[in-house]
């Protein structure tokens with residue numbers, strides 16, 4: 001593999017990483033249809049959270065399992081550029097924790113919806129996940145994570 005190929009690939013992956021991923025769009029559309037309104041990728045807030053619901057003082061993050069290093073069946077360490085990816089994903093995880101702490105300190109509740117809830121062999125239906133997210137917004141839970149069905153746990 002030559003270096004141009006590698007460069008191109010990491011550029012493609014960085015594109016994939018950016019906003020408006022498919023799982024995020026599913027959640028956005030689903031909650032919008034249920035009448036909820038939110039702000040997107042709010043600048044000035046820690047980590048520019050995906051969806052912010054000012055009325056509920058709540059945040060919904062839709063995390064890609066690769067980029068955020070999720071311990072699930074969708075995540076595999078890449079077999080090339082091992083160190084690069086290890087550093088990158090470790091950094092992403094650290095930043096996630098830091099941002100979540102800051103948001104909690106500011107009084108926000110946080111729901112993390114992992115990509116594997118909507119994709120892969122242990123996923124739920126879109127409707128199930130949207131309903132879970134909807135109900136969570138009206139709950140008193142402070143910090144919640146939705147993950148793939150339990151048979152996918154490693």
Ligand SMILES: [Zn+2]
Pocket residue numbers: 065070071072073074075114115116117148
């Ligand atoms: Zn996952």
